[in-house]
Amino acid sequence: MSRIIAGAAGGTPLSAVPGSLTRPTTDRVKEALFSRLDAFDVIAGARVLDLYAGSGSLGVESGSRGAQAVELVESDAKASAVCQRNADLLNGVLGRKAVTVHRSKVEPFLDRATPGDTWDLVFLDPPYPLEETALSAVLSKLAAHLAPSAVVVVERSSRSPEPEWPEALTRFAEKKYGETRLWFAEPYVPDAIDRDDISAVEEAETAGP
Template sequence: MRIIAGAYKGRRLATPRGATTRPTADQVRIALLDTLMPWLPGARVLDLFAGAGGVGLEALSRGAAHATLVERDARAVGALRANVATLGVETAARVVRDDVARALSALARAGERFDVVFLDPPYDTDDVATTLTALGRADVLADDPVVVAQHLT
């Protein structure tokens, strides 16, 4: 996996070993981030079920001010932290190792607000509806946010 465009274009990203995560395909990331470009400059991005961080780190590469990357799988978090260090974005990216519901609660308590939210839960769960409900209740969305959910169709 690699960063496709922006300041870190071409930089390789580590991916976790094993089948516990599924990186968003390059074609999907290209379409997604190209579509989101009007909202990215200066945005605060929340990447839920972040895996190795392909979407959140790509958003930083394209001008987002900050990305919070939430992932609970230990191997994915290891790759995610390595990717943040490799890109040198430790001050612009925060890795949260936790369940999404608990992370949303903690972010709300801390007064965090996000302009762009991306969620890509495992396909074998019903976490899209559950996460969207939790996101709506958590009070972490900025005014006029953009929320994108990837799911199996």
């Protein structure tokens, strides 16, 4: 059973999407991912967007660890209902509405976003069959709504090619965990210094999961 790993609701079990509608991120991968995000110092106070949210596990984990506001976007009715149960669970623990659920397809959701809608941390865990061109289109729409120091995390099969990043995004790291590969990107800024201590984080992870 999936759970919230750390933070205000650490150890709390999460509801799972029934059947094989989604491909949940394993606790092993989630723990490694959030260790890296903690090293980047991008969670506390962040505005988080969890696209193709499934059960909402990644977004809810962020909320438990101190994100200011979390939005879960999921189009499937059953999965969206699970997102809502998990959001209600965390909101109850925190005593405030930190997590909001949107039942919507990803591209229309981004099309409706206003110029003032920006996020500091974004998760994309699309279905593996999603074509690379479709993922690239989503990343292009997303790029206009990122804070300057935002981090974008794309989860794909380890057999999938690297995402086709739009010009507005730059990949700065990637990590493979068995059948899962995580890609990390940030807004492209000409002549910007690379995110600090990436190599140190990579070295530290060699002893991890």
